[in-house]
Amino acid sequence: MAGGELKLLGTWASPFAMRVKLALNFKGLSYDNIEEDLRNKSDLLISSNPVHKKVPVLIHNGKPICESRIIVEYIDEAFVGTGPSLLPADLYERAIARFWAAYIDNKLLASWFQTFTGKTEEEKAEAVKQTLAAAEHMEAAFKECSKGKPFFGGNSVGYVDVTLGSLVALVRTSETYDFKPFDATRSPLLNAWLERFAALDAVKTVVPDTDRLVDYAKTRLAEAAAAVSNN
Amino acid sequence: MATDVPAVKLIGWYGSPYVHRAEVALRLKGVPYEFIRDDPINKSELLLQHNPIHKKVPVLLHGDRTICESLVILEYVDETFDGPPLLPVDPYERAMARFWAHFIDQKFARPFWMSFWMCEDDEHKEAFVKEAKGNLAILEEQLKGRRFFGGDAVGFLDVAACGLAHWLGVIEEVSGVTLVNGDEFPAFCKWAKAYVNDDTVKQSLPDRDELLAFFSGNKEIYMALARATLHK
Numbered sequence: 376m377a378g379g380e381l382k383l384l385g386t387w388a389s390p391f392a393m394r395v396k397l398a399l400n401f402k403g404l405s406y407d408n409i410e411e412d413l414r415n416k417s418d419l420l421i422s423s424n425p426v427h428k429k430v431p432v433l434i435h436n437g438k439p440i441c442e443s444r445i446i447v448e449y450i451d452e453a454f455v456g457t458g459p460s461l462l463p464a465d466l467y468e469r470a471i472a473r474f475w476a477a478y479i480d481n482k483l484l485a486s487w488f489q490t491f492t493g494k495t496e497e498e499k500a501e502a503v504k505q506t507l508a509a510a511e512h513m514e515a516a517f518k519e520c521s522k523g524k525p526f527f528g529g530n531s532v533g534y535v536d537v538t539l540g541s542l543v544a545l546v547r548t549s550e551t552y553d554f555k556p557f558d559a560t561r562s563p564l565l566n567a568w569l570e571r572f573a574a575l576d577a578v579k580t581v582v583p584d585t586d587r588l589v590d591y592a593k594t595r596l597a598e599a600a601a602a603v604s605n606n
Numbered sequence: 607m608a609t610d611v612p613a614v615k616l617i618g619w620y621g622s623p624y625v626h627r628a629e630v631a632l633r634l635k636g637v638p639y640e641f642i643r644d645d646p647i648n649k650s651e652l653l654l655q656h657n658p659i660h661k662k663v664p665v666l667l668h669g670d671r672t673i674c675e676s677l678v679i680l681e682y683v684d685e686t687f688d689g690p691p692l693l694p695v696d697p698y699e700r701a702m703a704r705f706w707a708h709f710i711d712q713k714f715a716r717p718f719w720m721s722f723w724m725c726e727d728d729e730h731k732e733a734f735v736k737e738a739k740g741n742l743a744i745l746e747e748q749l750k751g752r753r754f755f756g757g758d759a760v761g762f763l764d765v766a767a768c769g770l771a772h773w774l775g776v777i778e779e780v781s782g783v784t785l786v787n788g789d790e791f792p793a794f795c796k797w798a799k800a801y802v803n804d805d806t807v808k809q810s811l812p813d814r815d816e817l818l819a820f821f822s823g824n825k826e827i828y829m830a831l832a833r834a835t836l837h838k
Contacts (some may be wrong), residue, residue, distance in 0.1 A: 425746060426709065440701045452697035470673045470682040477675060478659065514658055521742055 381406035392431040400577035402458035510556035623769035629810035637688035707766035725830035
């Protein structure tokens with residue numbers, strides 16, 4: 376049922392929480408943004424997502440929905456009359472969008488995270504290779520989905536834009552480590568799309584500050600390394 | 607012009623639960639299709655051409671459309687063809703069905719695989735068994751006394767969970783490890799039986815004896831793999 380109370384449990388750094396914020400922004404929906412401390416998770420988070428205990432969680436009229444892509448689809452279906460549709464109307468295009476959204480998480484992001492969490496230099500190097508290969512596929516995906524228009528969703532932002540666009544902060548952070556999967560030479564279309572996407576007001580209000588994210592990433596990586604060496 | 611050729615084709619490997627997902631969805635919707643049997647050891651040009659990204663089955667060909675990934679195919683079939691809905695109509699219920707399907711795909715593979723194929727005396731085995739059973743308990747709770755996850759009829763989540771209904775028992779028999787028992791998981795056991803005995807589902811389940819032979823034949827490989835991937 377449209378309307379009603381929307382609460383988002385998330386963190387400023389999480390690209391997954393950012394997907395939900397983007398979807399809500401693009402649909403013009405207001406919500407109560409609750410910043411979680413992942414080291415001291417709230418009772419609300421744990422009771423709302425007992426299976427994974429992770430962010431984001433969207434709570435709509437007291438009912439929790441978990442997993443970022445599932446939340447975005449939910450928002451699109453529950454608020455069908457409000458703002459633009461995120462999933463394509465055409466059923467085949469919709470299937471293609473779902474395919475690429477799953478690919479982004481299962482292949483692109485999985486290997487991208489491995490580039491800095493990999494336990495050996497070999498693992499990291501392999502992860503870089505996989506990420507670049509995945510980026511190449513996403514470049515082709517953009518061509519296929521956009522059909523010459525500015526976004527994956529066509530003239531306006533859609534489901535794949537939100538799913539991939541939430542990585543804009545990750546892209547900027549990676550650049551400080553000299554890793555550019557979407558650089559202008561290798562992925563010109565994606566490079567241009569990312570600039571275009573990041574310039575949208577709805578995006579600017581929820582993108583985490585790059586410097587803050589770089590510091591945060593450094594701290595987390597150092598903690599992880601310390602934990603491993605203390606075992 | 608060949609008007610009797612079905613407009614829908616499904617490329618699959620015999621014995622794959624992911625292919626079964628796609629087949630049963632088509633059958634539940636009453637969609638005629640041609641099954642193109644591919645060989646995982648010797649993948650066809652047709653498969654590689656239509657799924658160059660993953661090079662896997664199932665692949666649905668609908669006219670000149672190509673759809674890959676079993677859960678994506680399930681939703682496409684549900685939305686495109688008439689017939690009983692596979693996913694619930696209510697957006698919240700849909701989100702829940704998707705969540706649990708995703709849970710099954712993410713959380714069952716590794717702990718189950720390791721529970722089955724690790725050596726009895728490996729100290730890590732117990733932890734995997736605990737994890738696998740913990741996940742099963744969560745799923746057991748989701749049945750909430752219903753015959754199927756979808757209610758009275760087989761639905762999206764039942765189809766997504768098909769591996770647990772039919773393949774799991776086979777692997778338990780081959781490995782000698784029993785995870786699902788009637789005492790700990792009564793609702794789940796009833797569900798599995800109801801699923802494999804459903805008239806429509808039955809038509810696209812691979813033969814149990816053939817599956818037994820297949821998994822038995824590969825037992826040593828699976829055990830070696832389990833040892834090799836322990837620390838990944």
